[in-house]
Amino acid sequence: MTGKAKPKKHTAKEIAAKIDASTTNRGGGKAGLADRSGIEKGGHAKYECPHCKITAPDIKTMQIHHDSKHPKVPFEEAKLSNLHATVAVDTSKPRPGVRGSSKK
Numbered sequence: 001m002t003g004k005a006k007p008k009k010h011t012a013k014e015i016a017a018k019i020d021a022s023t024t025n026r027g028g029g030k031a032g033l034a035d036r037s038g039i040e041k042g043g044h045a046k047y048e049c050p051h052c053k054i055t056a057p058d059i060k061t062m063q064i065h066h067d068s069k070h071p072k073v074p075f076e077e078a079k080l081s082n083l084h085a086t087v088a089v090d091t092s093k094p095r096p097g098v099r100g101s102s103k104k
């Protein structure tokens, strides 16, 4: 009865792998490739972690990364490097809400 009752351990490596899996479009194919390489979005992932320079295509992925890698640092979207904002003009999309950056 104890067949697959494995305790779940979330090592940093595992989480990193998960993030990698989620940042890498698993759809594959042409659309996936374009998305993965970010060609349509300025040739790069959107967000860059200010702490370790890892990149993520969206705020959610970056937050997951942040929570796992920098749990002691408050997550502040404003501190992320939005590569699209600096390189490509992207005003068509509403920016995700800033959480807690203006709070003390």
Ligand SMILES: [Zn+2]
Pocket: 049, 050, 051, 052, 053, 054, 065, 066, 069, 070
């Ligand atoms: Zn980081």
